[in-house]
Amino acid sequence: MTALVRVCRACDEPVEDPDDAVYVGHTMANSGPGWPIWAHRAHVGLLRPGAGAVRVLARVPGRL
Numbered sequence: 089m090t091a092l093v094r095v096c097r098a099c100d101e102p103v104e105d106p107d108d109a110v111y112v113g114h115t116m117a118n119s120g121p122g123w124p125i126w127a128h129r130a131h132v133g134l135l136r137p138g139a140g141a142v143r144v145l146a147r148v149p150g151r152l
Contacts (some may be wrong), residue, residue: 123125 094103103109103142112135116122127135 094126096128096131097125098127098134101128103128 094106094109094128095101096103097112103126108129110129110132111124112132113125114122115125
């Protein structure tokens, strides 16, 4: 069985401590289920929403 390796989206470094890993979203894949997006607790504020999400939310009345 392979070990779960969490990589911070902000700094591209592995998140060694499971208590420091924050789930921030999910990336879809063309073939398969995709994968979760992780970040260090200190780096969560550095992440920005994807351009696709911003476009979708801009079309929803009462958002943004």
